[in-house]
Amino acid sequence: MTVATNTWFTRYFTDNTYDEMFSPDLSVKGNWKELLENFKRIGIDGLNQRQNDIDWLLEENGVTYNVYNDPNGLNRPWNLNVIPFLLHADEWQQIEKGLKQRAELLNLVLKDIYGERRLIKEGVVPHEVIYGHRGFLRQCDKIQYKLDKHLLLYAADLARGSDGRMWVVNDRSQAPSGMGYALENRSTTNRVLSDIFVDMNVRRLSEFFKEFNDLLVEASPEKIENPNIVILTPGSHNETYFEHAYLASFLGYPLVQGNDLVVREGNLYMKSLKGLKRVHVVLRRVDDIFTDPLELREDSHLGVAGLLDVVRRQNVAIVNPIGSGVLENPGLIPFMPAICRFFLNEPLMLPQIASWWCGQEKEKNYVLENLHNLVIKPIDRTNREHIHFGSLMSKAELEKLKNEIQRKPYHFVAQERISFSTAPNFTKGTFEPRNMVARTFTIAGKKGYNVMPGGLVRVAPDRNTLRVSNQRGGTSKDFWIIDPDRSEETPNFNWNRRSAISVSGLADLPSLTAENLYWAGRYVGRTLVNARFLRMVLKQTSATETILQEECSVKLNILYKAVTQMTGTYPGFMEKREDGTYAMSNPLEEIFDVILNRERVGSLAHTMSMFSSSYYSIRNLWSSDMWRVFETIQKLWRNLENEKDLTVTKLIKGLNQLITRLIAFMGLIEESIMVEQGLLLYFIGLQLEHSSLTITKCRALLVNKQAGQTEYEILEALLSSHESLNIYRYSYRSFIRVEPVINLMLMDLKYPRSLTFLLGRLQKDIARLPHSQRSDTLTQYEKNVFEAFSKLRLASSEALAMTANPESYVREDLDDLLEELSELLFQTSQSITNTYFNHTYKQSQLVDQNFSI
Template structure:
């Protein structure tokens, strides 16, 4: 093993006194030597290129981490560095035992705090540490659980201290995040840099996730071969929503929100298209206090009213149980060694950060005397605003903190400042030492805890920075546990523990997911149809030189008013002032995100709807989706917009939307909810087609003006070539009505869409179990019958001295009304979330 001075990374080592690549004798660790040799073979320039490939891959696959108030936008791309962090398996085995011990210990603490409370009655833990912490939920007292352990998933934040040992500096017990990101990091590095692991026997993660899945299956109160398991998410705005969707997709379980679930008759049910479906296990990613608005925070929109009562009756398993946040209490840390002695009669295998709870006089005095050297935290608010870094504070702030501690000492805990080790991080074609921390994961299995042979490594954003969080711009790394022996290949097993075949269908589709699919179809249809019409109008503005408009440009005026009708951006072009200067209005209809009905507003709703169902997507769908997002941001951020740029962007947008629609049909099965997407799409396109026809065909115009309007309508409908091929004649109103409205064989006609809706609606669950037509079927069937009975000659007629085609207007008005009623009936039948319970007394859970 070479001495430090022989290492070709001398300059790197000079930047850090405590680095992962060297042992206590300042010798390069053998596995790091292998990795560095692999990096040198690849070359630094190629490594930089691979970093770009890696960034592109993560972005294209939609790996994101939501950062609130971030200038880059809500869904910020996940940052993964090309150089992993390595650890020898022999050292990892010690850490593994330490994490297993700590997981077992915290399970016993959780059981005791909501059970006998021996820790408090025997004076091992002061009662103020527990009862003053908002994570202690009294409603969870004395709940009995069916699972062998109460704490089923545990995560520990660890880092190497100056003494060379791995220290515990944080515990995650409520809903530990990071497992999905760790898996995605491993898969991404393997795809982009497969040669990096040459000569290194890296432990695989697949076995851990099989244990994780088995835990979910075995936690079911009903001992069935195929329990009903869901992943409960707060929704797309949550910072780790990507992981929620990723794990749901990877494990094959529905991703649900609170509105998808309902507690009735002592059981938990998922509202699906085929009615209520009993749920056995909930992998919870909603915080404790928000999980049940009936017993906990009444203002929560994220949880399920009555969920705690279902838990009490042992009819559902929650992972981890509600109330487990109390274990993330930093005030517990000073008492952990004593608790380990009491419950296990053992010393801690892994040391933890030295901590002093200020509720004890001697400890409080020590903290006050050394305040400028310590890190102080509030025990009940684990947020950034509750952490006070004494060595970064001025005298005035320290004095203010001193008074706060003196006033309510039981609410504060102080910890020593420790210097974390650094790890090589590839930045700008060089290696930099960045301080790092590891999140390690454990799940209950085989009467103990299985620990992931890897984890999530996070490193500081700049050299020397000891603040390591994703919210402040930290990077992530893959974490390799490497062994001297090659890991034996195990036979590939199914993800699910059960061997019973199970085919999911509409009965497994959560109602909120179904609703999002329905609206996803509507929004993509609205975006496409609106973009096409606006593109046509902007082109017509160019052709007619709208800056020098003259009174006889009636065709353009008709198109402008049709824009307002189509987008419902009233008063819009129906105001005389707007018609005098249409440029500002047309640009607002396209680009103003705060204007309801604008294309920008529609695109925003499109993005939200599709991001909410991202667990159903293929990777190709996400790539096209991101491209649409990029195209749209380009024009939104352009301060010098003109007609040419708008047409170019709309051209690109329309092409990508069409591609995206095709991928939707390829990626989701009818029984997975594609049926709802089709219904929403056909409904929206039908409504918009009717709106365009009503705006442009109902009023009879002068012959040459009407010709221009008809040609524009066909253009916006992508039907001009079809018209010429079908009729080979001068454009006439009768033929346009036949093609656009009445032709049952033309896929873009109103009649065709009504017929398609008839067939799709018949496949919905309510339609299949009833011998009679449902309300939504009746409305669509009535509309289709009216179209079958109509003919273009009658629809074109006008009375003398009347320029309005009354028959056409009446038909289109009726069709529009019937589609609206059908949409309302679908919503009432399948998407109603009105079931609500309220607390009898008001409780305070202020944060």
């Protein structure tokens, strides 16, 4: 196949020196011929459809990459192009050998830096390269490990150089990301291109992930069959949080944050609802200096105080070891050939970008003379310092950079500017070349290092962009190693050794996960109840806006004030605003603000934001159906917020759709998580929220006695907002009166929406919490709920419906009871929080240390 006969590539060619698919004579390379023949069979329309299928699958599975300060939102959809990147097994075999050598070499460097330091003592590497790098942590000096290999997980960024060979661009060693995305890319591409995938004999990834699971098990300092393994994440706002949750779900290990872990008597424990569970292995996604606020960055909230001490005692294994970030040092690159000869007595297999460390006089002078043709980097990236492209800088900028280099020469390294090879990308119905970088992954095994057969390929966002970055909108590709022999999938049931700390019960539930489940229940309950109430008020407003009767005005004033009480958006309709105006003068404006103002605490938009945050934090517990419904809720809400011509009718329609989807989502929660895996906490939170809001609603609409028709309409509105109007009519078959309404809303033992029923169920659920089962004595939260339930059972609906005297307009007994119940439920929430979710204990350093970011 030649391009002359293929109109797909008429706009493909550029002046790039190397393309992955085409030879210099414009013929298609052998690896790509079969793929293009398959694409030719599918056709452009078929490729468009398959790209749409990929986009749909990624969206359905909730694959995201978080981008800080992105105007389009934090969770940017992950992009995967339908065209994979191909390498033949013969070429990959040589790359694989080079990666194994480099991993072994960096492992020896890591041991030496924190051990004998022969590289420095014997003049192989200048000491400034090591000590001037902020990744070198003196606190990790001379730490001994039980494992032979210290570097357990290594990632290298590769790009093809002008000589046609793959060059090492970057080394990633402390918490390399991308394995989960590579696995998701493969899963998605395999589904969409299954017919091509099998025919081309693409190497599988299952065996690598089995070996990775074995690595985590073998890393345990105590050689037990089922060590307790956790994945440490910075949290849901981290850029690769999806991957953390994905790997936790795929491997079956708990996803924890720093506050989930605690050090006691030289051991690391995970805080669960039942107490402390010993942890043997931590797969960390937190950078080195944030892992231990006691010895490293004291302002870190991501790590565990005392973790380094546990490592020194060899009571926990960290993958990768704390301090391994020193290897992510471009200042080492010029010395790697000499290091390889020193340790291995052999040449470096994989070529590197030509680099000059400015701490040497000759090299510094060369850099200063050729600054306009070079790329200048700091030797570490821990403070997010800028990379300088000399060819893009002005004379003044170059002069400023020269001064910086002369002032701190050891801090800079220069590299030649190379043109990355290009790979084909399918974009808008045509093929375009994009600069590409491939991230490969290497793990320690019993007989050396094992390399993932493929990896994560990233390409530039457009054909004219040189830098390849996810933060800058890059696209990913699946990485295919084409094997002449058919490769077989390794069944997952061969993973015969698992971690005993899988989230199988309350005893194994991390405390932050339990707290997020609890608040997830509260926020979804709050969102649903308030959405229903606001919808009812909007309907009442819309139905009466053309009627001028005094009764309608009184009714609406009561409902508007209830909106403020239900949402807590004071002063709202209750009092004069700070600017001296009243919300009552323009009620629709205030209601729209209560619904849509995300910055207003208590608004529906703010509650939606909290609901989304709490659920995204437990992403690893979700089923795919849950994510799909969750995404439809998010899209619906975004459309509602972005609607420029929003009317009352449109808003009611939007609230109808929101309520329906929330109910579907709540149903899926009960199907997706077992009670003992944390659903119990969700139920408790949901029941507490429903109970509290039922009390608030009744205080707003039942305590004050109204006259004639107004009271009837208020009672009808109350039942309608509670989705109880039809139940009332069916049960009582009478004119709506206060006493039966109180009985149905508050006291009916058999009605699931009544307060008594909710409190009865809450009693049963909190009795299943760990502290409740430790003795025959009631806990404080059990006492509170028991007292609230008892007060309701002892009350009389007839007495509660009465006023103190005929002239009174306040049902004082009802008000007093509801106030007492509200306080008891508040105390219940506080007691549960203090018992199970108290993360306030903080240790601090004896000596202040500053680590720049």
